[in-house]
Amino acid sequence: MLGSTLSMAWRNLGRNRRRTALALAAIAIAQMSVLLVDGLMHGFVDSTLEALTGPMMGDVQVHHPEWREERAPDLVLEDAAAKVEATRAVDGVESAYARIYAPALAAREVDGFAVMVVGIDVDAERAGGGLLQGLAAEASPAPGRVLVGARLAREQGLSVGDELAIMGAAADGSIANDLLTVSGILSTPVEAIDRRGLIVPLESAQDIFAMPDQAHEITVHGEGGPGDAAALAGRLGALPALDGLEVLPWDELSPELAQFFEIAGAYGYIVMLIVFLAAAAGVINTMLMATFERRREIGMMLSLGTTPGRLVRMIVFEAVILGLLGVLIGSALGALIVVYQGQTGVSFYDPAAEGAAGIAVYGVNFSRDMYPRLVAGDFVPGFVGISVISVLAALWPALAAARLEPVEAMRG
Amino acid sequence: MTSKPYVAVAEGVTKVFKNGKLEVQALRGIDLSIEAGDFVALVGPSGSGKTTLLNLLGALDQPTSGEVELVGQRLTKLGKAQRAKLRLGSLGFVFQAYNLVPVLTAAENVEFVLELQGVGKAQRRARALEVLGELGLAELADRRPNELSGGQQQRVAVARAVASRPKLVLADEPTANLDTDNAEQLMQAMETLHDEHGVTFVFSTHDPRVVAHASRVVRLVDGKITSDERREER
Numbered sequence: 001m002l003g004s005t006l007s008m009a010w011r012n013l014g015r016n017r018r019r020t021a022l023a024l025a026a027i028a029i030a031q032m033s034v035l036l037v038d039g040l041m042h043g044f045v046d047s048t049l050e051a052l053t054g055p056m057m058g059d060v061q062v063h064h065p066e067w068r069e070e071r072a073p074d075l076v077l078e079d080a081a082a083k084v085e086a087t088r089a090v091d092g093v094e095s096a097y098a099r100i101y102a103p104a105l106a107a108r109e110v111d112g113f114a115v116m117v118v119g120i121d122v123d124a125e126r127a128g129g130g131l132l133q134g135l136a137a138e139a140s141p142a143p144g145r146v147l148v149g150a151r152l153a154r155e156q157g158l159s160v161g162d163e164l165a166i167m168g169a170a171a172d173g174s175i176a177n178d179l180l181t182v183s184g185i186l187s188t189p190v191e192a193i194d195r196r197g198l199i200v201p202l203e204s205a206q207d208i209f210a211m212p213d214q215a216h217e218i219t220v221h222g223e224g225g226p227g228d229a230a231a232l233a234g235r236l237g238a239l240p241a242l243d244g245l246e247v248l249p250w251d252e253l254s255p256e257l258a259q260f261f262e263i264a265g266a267y268g269y270i271v272m273l274i275v276f277l278a279a280a281a282g283v284i285n286t287m288l289m290a291t292f293e294r295r296r297e298i299g300m301m302l303s304l305g306t307t308p309g310r311l312v313r314m315i316v317f318e319a320v321i322l323g324l325l326g327v328l329i330g331s332a333l334g335a336l337i338v339v340y341q342g343q344t345g346v347s348f349y350d351p352a353a354e355g356a357a358g359i360a361v362y363g364v365n366f367s368r369d370m371y372p373r374l375v376a377g378d379f380v381p382g383f384v385g386i387s388v389i390s391v392l393a394a395l396w397p398a399l400a401a402a403r404l405e406p407v408e409a410m411r412g
Numbered sequence: 413m414t415s416k417p418y419v420a421v422a423e424g425v426t427k428v429f430k431n432g433k434l435e436v437q438a439l440r441g442i443d444l445s446i447e448a449g450d451f452v453a454l455v456g457p458s459g460s461g462k463t464t465l466l467n468l469l470g471a472l473d474q475p476t477s478g479e480v481e482l483v484g485q486r487l488t489k490l491g492k493a494q495r496a497k498l499r500l501g502s503l504g505f506v507f508q509a510y511n512l513v514p515v516l517t518a519a520e521n522v523e524f525v526l527e528l529q530g531v532g533k534a535q536r537r538a539r540a541l542e543v544l545g546e547l548g549l550a551e552l553a554d555r556r557p558n559e560l561s562g563g564q565q566q567r568v569a570v571a572r573a574v575a576s577r578p579k580l581v582l583a584d585e586p587t588a589n590l591d592t593d594n595a596e597q598l599m600q601a602m603e604t605l606h607d608e609h610g611v612t613f614v615f616s617t618h619d620p621r622v623v624a625h626a627s628r629v630v631r632l633v634d635g636k637i638t639s640d641e642r643r644e645e646r
């Protein structure tokens with residue numbers, strides 16, 4: 001009974017191939033669009049997170065509890081070297097390094113300009129995915145030699161070999177000043193560094209700003225990446241060496257970013273809704289036309305004694321087969337395209353448009369490619385949604401047909 | 413005289429159709445008994461009420477007044493679902509057109525009713541092929557309706573109507589869309605089934621050559637029976 005009802009439903013779909021093909025195409029395109037959007041969204045989140053947590057933020061940061069609020073130079077971490085050592089020993093930590101952030105005034109000749117002196121562990125940040133990843137040794141900052149953000153260099157006309165005088169407030173309240181030579185220009189996706197950054201070795205910064213074995217921040221990269229940051233932060237927070245300090249994962253350090261991803265996800269749902277409405281129209285149209293055309297045939301079947309239930313099942317099966325077949329085709333096509341995009345990567349901005357500097361998202365300039373990908377959950381809404389839509393779309397014409405008086409229906 | 417059981421009895425049956433203000437008296441007091449083994453031609457001018465009467469005898473409609481009794485059940489006491497069940501279990505139908513399900517083969521069309529009756533797969537296949545074979549349609553068993561001629565389609569419809577072993581087969585102008593040869597073939601098929609298996613038929617027609625096959629002719633004029641003749645010789 002079930003078998004032959006299914007088989008009749010299937011054969012009925014073949015009666016008007018063109019109409020069936022159109023409906024299939026509408027549904028397939030719907031599912032494909034959803035998968036393409038999902039794929040891009042995952043790629044976008046991946047590469048944004050990668051750009052953000054990669055060079056600058058890390059997955060977890062350790063600060064003096066008031067540092068983020070006040071940014072005062074004296075809100076420091078004491079015994080920085082020991083704390084970094086303790087951090088590196090924690091399970092799941094890939095790398096950890098101390099940083100100093102000190103606002104200062106810099107001048108090449110007469111006019112001064114605002115800069116941010118960033119003291120970093122040069123060796124560690126060149127190796128482990130930090131700010132200086134891949135930087136040549138000769139361009140690296142060294143005592144007395146400073147690396148300048150690319151945009152800052154451009155705006156202030158700085159080039160390698162120039163001398164810069166800097167002046168700022170030291171952690172002990174005294175006035176800090178020094179004379180530094182530009183060793184290199186750093187092009188980085190981190191906007192704040194690109195625009196205002198002067199990067200010096202951690203020890204130099206400790207000297208200049210009177211911060212012996214002190215730092216403002218420990219940046220931690222976890223082996224599990226951004227997805228595992230909360231768990232890692234939990235383990236680090238339990239470390240006695242970090243007692244009384246603020247240990248936060250990236251999504252709490254940058255809640256607006258986490259929220260941004262949620263909003264982006266919500267747009268995904270809106271796209272999904274619109275696209276599925278179009279698919280629903282396809283199914284509804286097909287089923288209305290089909291049952292209308294088959295009025296006499298339905299009347300004949302009812303005359304023979306076919307139960308309304310059987311008739312409804314047949315029509316609903318027809319719609320569900322149509323819907324699921326469409327989703328399957330769309331899933332296959334969408335998955336193929338996303339897998340291909342994942343291999344080749346998708347460029348987010350036009351590299352020819354230099355100077356536009358890509359798209360800045362929460363302080364990270366988007367100049368990198370992204371790699372779309374799909375997770376199993378991306379396929380689910382299409383299958384569930386289309387199944388539900390198909391049943392609903394078929395139910396109305398099916399019930400109307402089943403309620404027909406056989407004699408009336410056969411008269412046509 | 414041996415009294416045969418009645419498969420259908422109409423008593424004082426009237427049927428009035430209302431179309432807005434217009435009332436049409438389609439049947440005006442019909443008394444008719446169909447005996448098991450009857451081979452009845454229902455004749456009469458267009459609009460005389462043949463289709464209306466056949467629909468009542470087929471449990472497809474309800475009379476306005478009077479009573480129809482089918483295989484011992486009073487029609488007016490049955491609801492829609494019960495009438496459907498009665499049709500499926502006890503009646504066979506051959507319509508003028510749109511008889512067959514287009515997506516099913518000839519054999520599957522015959523099986524369709526058997527399946528609705530709950531006959532098992534192997535058994536219904538066997539019975540379908542048997543009946544088709546008897547009507548000389550064995551070779552056409554796996555063809556779809558659009559691969560059959562009009563005459564072949566009607567004969568498949570007859571095969572379907574009798575395969576479920578109904579008490580009564582009703583056919584409303586089954587030959588109306590057929591040429592003379594095909595009409596003749598169809599009538600011969602029905603006659604064979606009547607003669608050899610005792611299938612009871614009531615069919616309507618305008619065609620005197622078709623009427624010639626009947627063993628009983630009921631004439632309707634203006635919603636009334638004007639004559640009801642039995643003929644021993646055909």
Ligand SMILES: Nc1ncnc2c1ncn2[C@@H]1O[C@H](COP(=O)(O)OP(=O)(O)OP(=O)(O)O)[C@@H](O)[C@H]1O
Pocket residue numbers: 429430431436437438456457458459460461462463464465
């Ligand atoms: N559903 C209906 N609504 C209104 N009037 C109807 C309906 N069905 C039949 N009639 C009317 O009832 C009368 C009998 O119709 P019926 O179809 O039974 O005649 P018939 O003998 O089958 O005619 P024909 O030989 O043309 O098929 C006609 O006047 C017809 O117009």
Ligand SMILES: [Mg+2]
Pocket residue numbers: 462463464584
């Ligand atoms: Mg008629």
